[in-house]
Amino acid sequence: MRTYFKPLKSLSLLLLIVFLVTNVRAQEIDLLLKGGHVIDAKNKINGKMDVAVKDGKVYRVAADIPASSAKKTVNVSGLYVTPGLLDIHGHVFHGTETNYLSNSLDALPPDGFTFRAGVTTVVDAGGAGWKNIDLFRKNIVEHSKTRVLSFMNIVGGGMRGVEGYEQDETDMDAKLTGTMALKNKDIVVGIKLAHYIGHDWEPTDKAVEAGRIASIPVMVDFGKALPPLPLEDLLLKHLRPGDILTHAYRYDQEYDKNGKMLEHKQAIVDVKTKKVKPFVWEARKKGLIFDVGHGGGSFNWSQAVPAMEQGFQPDVLSSDLHTGSMNAGFKDMANLASKFLVLGMPLADVIAASTWNPAKVIQRTELGNLSVGSDADIAVFRLREGDFGYIDASGMALRGKQKLEAELTLRSGRVVWDLNALSAPLAK
Amino acid sequence: MRNSKTKFTLLSILSFLLVFSSMALSAQEIDLLLKGGQVIDPKNKINAKMDVAIADGKIVKVAANIPANSAKKTVDVSGLYVTPGIIDMHAHVFQGNDLGSYIADGQTAVPADAFTFRAGVTTVVDAGSSGWRNFRLFKEQNIDRSQTRILALLNITGNGMYGRFEEQDKTDFNPEMTSYMITKLFPKIIVGIKAAHYWGDFTQVDRAVEAGKLAKVPVMVDFGEHQPTNSIKSLFLEHLRPGDIFTHTFAYGPKDRETVVDDEGIVKPFIFEAQKKGILFDVGHGGGAFFWRQAVPAIKQGFKPDVISTDLHSDSMNGGMKDMANVMSKFLNIGLTLEEVIEKSTASPARVINRPDLGNLSVGSEADVAVFSVKKGNFGFTDVRRNVLKGTQKMDAELTIRAGKIVWDLNGVSGPIWDSPQAITR
Numbered sequence A: 001m002r003t004y005f006k007p008l009k010s011l012s013l014l015l016l017i018v019f020l021v022t023n024v025r026a027q028e029i030d031l032l033l034k035g036g037h038v039i040d041a042k043n044k045i046n047g048k049m050d051v052a053v054k055d056g057k058v059y060r061v062a063a064d065i066p067a068s069s070a071k072k073t074v075n076v077s078g079l080y081v082t083p084g085l086l087d088i089h090g091h092v093f094h095g096t097e098t099n100y101l102s103n104s105l106d107a108l109p110p111d112g113f114t115f116r117a118g119v120t121t122v123v124d125a126g127g128a129g130w131k132n133i134d135l136f137r138k139n140i141v142e143h144s145k146t147r148v149l150s151f152m153n154i155v156g157g158g159m160r161g162v163e164g165y166e167q168d169e170t171d172m173d174a175k176l177t178g179t180m181a182l183k184n185k186d187i188v189v190g191i192k193l194a195h196y197i198g199h200d201w202e203p204t205d206k207a208v209e210a211g212r213i214a215s216i217p218v219m220v221d222f223g224k225a226l227p228p229l230p231l232e233d234l235l236l237k238h239l240r241p242g243d244i245l246t247h248a249y250r251y252d253q254e255y256d257k258n259g260k261m262l263e264h265k266q267a268i269v270d271v272k273t274k275k276v277k278p279f280v281w282e283a284r285k286k287g288l289i290f291d292v293g294h295g296g297g298s299f300n301w302s303q304a305v306p307a308m309e310q311g312f313q314p315d316v317l318s319s320d321l322h323t324g325s326m327n328a329g330f331k332d333m334a335n336l337a338s339k340f341l342v343l344g345m346p347l348a349d350v351i352a353a354s355t356w357n358p359a360k361v362i363q364r365t366e367l368g369n370l371s372v373g374s375d376a377d378i379a380v381f382r383l384r385e386g387d388f389g390y391i392d393a394s395g396m397a398l399r400g401k402q403k404l405e406a407e408l409t410l411r412s413g414r415v416v417w418d419l420n421a422l423s424a425p426l427a428k
Numbered sequence B: 001m002r003n004s005k006t007k008f009t010l011l012s013i014l015s016f017l018l019v020f021s022s023m024a025l026s027a028q029e030i031d032l033l034l035k036g037g038q039v040i041d042p043k044n045k046i047n048a049k050m051d052v053a054i055a056d057g058k059i060v061k062v063a064a065n066i067p068a069n070s071a072k073k074t075v076d077v078s079g080l081y082v083t084p085g086i087i088d089m090h091a092h093v094f095q096g097n098d099l100g101s102y103i104a105d106g107q108t109a110v111p112a113d114a115f116t117f118r119a120g121v122t123t124v125v126d127a128g129s130s131g132w133r134n135f136r137l138f139k140e141q142n143i144d145r146s147q148t149r150i151l152a153l154l155n156i157t158g159n160g161m162y163g164r165f166e167e168q169d170k171t172d173f174n175p176e177m178t179s180y181m182i183t184k185l186f187p188k189i190i191v192g193i194k195a196a197h198y199w200g201d202f203t204q205v206d207r208a209v210e211a212g213k214l215a216k217v218p219v220m221v222d223f224g225e226h227q228p229t230n231s232i233k234s235l236f237l238e239h240l241r242p243g244d245i246f247t248h249t250f251a252y253g254p255k256d257r258e259t260v261v262d263d264e265g266i267v268k269p270f271i272f273e274a275q276k277k278g279i280l281f282d283v284g285h286g287g288g289a290f291f292w293r294q295a296v297p298a299i300k301q302g303f304k305p306d307v308i309s310t311d312l313h314s315d316s317m318n319g320g321m322k323d324m325a326n327v328m329s330k331f332l333n334i335g336l337t338l339e340e341v342i343e344k345s346t347a348s349p350a351r352v353i354n355r356p357d358l359g360n361l362s363v364g365s366e367a368d369v370a371v372f373s374v375k376k377g378n379f380g381f382t383d384v385r386r387n388v389l390k391g392t393q394k395m396d397a398e399l400t401i402r403a404g405k406i407v408w409d410l411n412g413v414s415g416p417i418w419d420s421p422q423a424i425t426r
Helices: A002-028 A133-139 A174-183 A202-214 A231-238 A278-286 A301-309 A333-342 A347-352 A356-361 B002-028 B135-141 B175-185 B203-215 B232-239 B269-277 B292-300 B324-333 B338-343 B347-352
Strands: A031-040 A045-054 A057-062 A073-075 A080-083 A085-090 A094-097 A119-129 A147-153 A188-194 A218-221 A378-391 A397-411 A414-418 B032-041 B046-055 B058-063 B074-076 B081-084 B086-091 B121-131 B149-155 B190-196 B219-222 B369-382 B388-402 B405-409
Touching: A031 A347, A031 A378, A080 A085, A080 A347, A085 A333, A085 A356, A119 A133, A119 A188, A119 A218, A119 A378, A119 A397, A133 A147, A147 A174, A174 A188, A174 A202, A188 A202, A202 A218, A202 A231, A231 A278, A333 A347, A333 A378, A333 A397, B032 B338, B032 B369, B081 B338, B086 B324, B086 B347, B121 B135, B121 B190, B121 B219, B121 B369, B121 B388, B135 B149, B149 B175, B175 B190, B175 B203, B190 B203, B203 B219, B203 B232, B232 B269, B324 B338, B324 B369, B324 B388
Parallel strands: A031 A073, A031 A080, A085 A119, A119 A147, A147 A188, A188 A218, B032 B074, B032 B081, B086 B121, B121 B149, B149 B190, B190 B219
Antiparallel strands: A031 A045, A045 A057, A080 A378, A378 A397, A397 A414, B032 B046, B046 B058, B081 B369, B369 B388, B388 B405
């Protein structure tokens, strides 16, 4: 009798435990995104799945997670669920100085441009240098809901102006920059070199040296050198695998010292033959990263269309967001992603180039994916069909049939954007 | 004889010159022609298919069938609505980096250009972010550097919206200095006075009205942080003047703000009386001041706001408010006609702030123009507590023109196709 009773007792205990566990299960999901098409490049998911969020983290990604297990369920059927977009080229070091993109009015507060486009992380591309990275942290990183990171400028004072400040080689110190990058490694993910007009490689090499010290990549905005320096040398001789060429589809005017217009030596597509230059393919093979950095003047159909036709897709989609790009051809990251869709880039690739690819590039592999346990930074997009138009940096239009719209954005599990009130209760 | 002959020759030369020059003018005089759109210009009582011609940054002609060959550039806007550039009468754009401050030179204020053009807005009125002590900083730092036309209501509090606590300082409510700032220094930019966030009695409102009388400008009141509540009936009928503005009309926070619609869902009778008296009701949506439970019954009972506005700042930009086009869409979905929505976002606010030069497409006025599409579909709109109202219409700003310059083009309607013969290759 006793011998029977004991197992029975343990059985009921077990049942009790099972009951308790299921009961906990029944309430354990805070937010369930149900019925969407999940695209998560890192985890090789491209299909219909539900995404469960708990305590600000991704808790589960699977087919048919029951709504009864969640405190709140949002129906996202017909929509695409992706990791929150990661924009590695923004200018968000806003302030009130009159200089260019460092603590200035030309840079923008991130939250007004990120969430409404599905972006949850933005990397400021060189607004701050080692001298003002502390100010950047205090004013921007700590005051934004968007996750803000930095490519620190090789110029100590940051991106204060093409004329003067950014040409001052005495303010480019690889050791100090590298050391300060290490000291601030929670927010500094790379080094930026931009706008240098001298005909020498010293600033490039200093930026790479700083990158070496801190074991982080270098992003280069190339093409201001007078006379031009060869892009081939930059990519094949000076940069390392993992370093980044931004403004990849730029078609800039280049002049010699006397103001005579030169051929577009620094474009990736040969202007005459319309072919992607052979050394560009070689650089990609070597591991160089090609970033869009659309901006106000750095994305032209005349480069992007032939490049895409020849299969030269960008590794990373990014904004180059600032006041000069926000209302022009760029607009926001969802608009930029739409451009590549209409250029024929598959949606899964567009999402990968805006999430997992940039996360790898900046060595922050905890971002840009929906792995269980990662911060629940999530975007939900609608792919609209219709007649749309997109303009490039020179005001030229390209018509397209598709447009991505950010319907819902979550940052650490919190709804921070909800275009059509998907997550809200009906008014009484 | 000789004399008359000379006269005749001179006359014919003159008339030839006149005819020729007028022909030449008409052939080239239009810089930008918006062709084939439905023009809604409430001030001029136009709601018809018309073309709008712009030259030298001004409106030069609004008429049916203006020939495209008379324009340097023609944009086909058929199927779209062409309206005066929208005026957002309640925004906070004194963006700065004083981390101790709330809105005055603080991070809660936003850069105007980032939110205006993409929503069809060409003029914003900053609603009291600055007071007389810091208006000049606001002007130099933000107003003078924006493409958006920024006007301002000056806060009766000298330091503007620095913070709730600082805004209680009665000794900083200075009608004389406030009015001087307007009449002596900036009569063209400062269009009124703002009173807001005050916890006490009617002192703040009365000082603001005093300043308003001295400067001959209207006063806008955000009247809702009193515990217990102060009477809005008294505010409307005993303290404010006709032409003064009550903002956050559809707010709901009965503990500290008397509501316009009562608990039974009925618009309080004195509200109609106040509107009849000339008190103006402004939406000022914001992050906490727009509830369906107030707005829907009000509209149903025939109480319509005089002005639609955003109360744009960083706590409203990503919430139920989003942008001016979204707020306008809300009113479209709860029973206002498109023409009413446009009127309450153009001609009406222009009248309220005594700027009849704005908010219309009269010939000669500055070419601030918005072009909207009205999408049909299933949309959702939230109030500030995330309650949803489902709607079937949504306005998108397709094209925005500020002083004749295209400053927003959602779908590239103004650009030549990149590989067409018209494309500009540089």
